[in-house]
Amino acid sequence: MNKIITVTNQKGGVGKTTTAHALASGLQSRGYKILVIDLDPQSNLTYTLGIENPEYTIYELFTDEAKPEQAIKKTDQGDIIPGSLFLAGADMEFTKPGREYILKEIIEPLQEQYNYIIIDTPPALGILTTNALTASGSLIIPMGADIFSLQGLSQLQGLIENVRKYCNKNLLIEGLLITRYNGRIVLSRELKEVMEDAALKLNTKVFNSVIREGVAIREAQALQTDIFTNTPKANVTKDYNKFIDELLS
Numbered sequence: 001m002n003k004i005i006t007v008t009n010q011k012g013g014v015g016k017t018t019t020a021h022a023l024a025s026g027l028q029s030r031g032y033k034i035l036v037i038d039l040d041p042q043s044n045l046t047y048t049l050g051i052e053n054p055e056y057t058i059y060e061l062f063t064d065e066a067k068p069e070q071a072i073k074k075t076d077q078g079d080i081i082p083g084s085l086f087l088a089g090a091d092m093e094f095t096k097p098g099r100e101y102i103l104k105e106i107i108e109p110l111q112e113q114y115n116y117i118i119i120d121t122p123p124a125l126g127i128l129t130t131n132a133l134t135a136s137g138s139l140i141i142p143m144g145a146d147i148f149s150l151q152g153l154s155q156l157q158g159l160i161e162n163v164r165k166y167c168n169k170n171l172l173i174e175g176l177l178i179t180r181y182n183g184r185i186v187l188s189r190e191l192k193e194v195m196e197d198a199a200l201k202l203n204t205k206v207f208n209s210v211i212r213e214g215v216a217i218r219e220a221q222a223l224q225t226d227i228f229t230n231t232p233k234a235n236v237t238k239d240y241n242k243f244i245d246e247l248l249s
């Protein structure tokens with residue numbers, strides 16, 4: 001498993017933020033030192049970690065108006081650099097040469113202090129996601145267990161290939177993670193095969209661990225806590241634990 005991991009997919013609602021959160025809190029509870037970076041202007045992950053109206057965010061780091069130490073917030077689920085609504089204009093605002101490398105430069109001096117750095121991305125393939133891909137060792141791609149989820153993958157693949165060509169030649173894909181899976185419906189062999197084909201095209205795999213749909217996710221989010229603390233025995237908690245084992249092995 002790489003040290004700097006981005007959770008990405010340009011589709012919204014596929015479980016990116018949930019997966020980034022589970023990964024961060026799960027690794028933290030296993031004793032690792034974790035930094036989460038919330039690159040989504042909607043800042044759902046920031047809220048879930050209990051941070052409201054932070055003075056400094058990732059935006060001030062992008063614009064060089066603050067130092068990382070000023071923006072990092074400590075929580076019992078890991079450290080976080082909060083997201084910012086101001087990042088919504090990033091594609092228009094950050095236009096200078098080198099704009100793909102802003103996040104990489106922010107992260108570089110922080111690496112030594114953490115075992116893992118986890119980046120949550122917006123549902124778009126713009127400059128923010130490009131920054132995340134440029135700064136990362138590897139990617140996790142969450143997706144639904146349906147045929148529509150596969151349709152956007154070729155665009156994402158295009159961005160990954162461009163980032164490898166121009167910005168980060170060592171970028172790896174850890175795998176495709178099936179999330180929000182309805183356990184009552186058997187994952188058909190056909191769909192499994194189609195997903196595995198899609199993974200092969202990306203030169204990666206579909207994780208064996210599948211994340212089921214579960215109310216424990218919304219419950220933990222509403223309580224601004226994590227599933228490992230709140231509902232350690234829930235199916236979805238077991239699924240994320242298995243996924244983290246698989247990732248670490």
Ligand SMILES: Nc1ncnc2c1ncn2[C@@H]1O[C@H](COP(=O)(O)OP(=O)(O)O)[C@@H](O)[C@H]1O
Nearest residue numbers: 012013014015016017018180212213214217218
């Ligand atoms: N395994 C799951 N079980 C139940 N609800 C889930 C699960 N994963 C995500 N959700 C819910 O689905 C919605 C979208 O998930 P989210 O992680 O925010 O997706 P994304 O970041 O890709 O937009 C959220 O309201 C979240 O609570």
Ligand SMILES: [Mg+2]
Nearest residue numbers: 016017040044
């Ligand atoms: Mg999200």
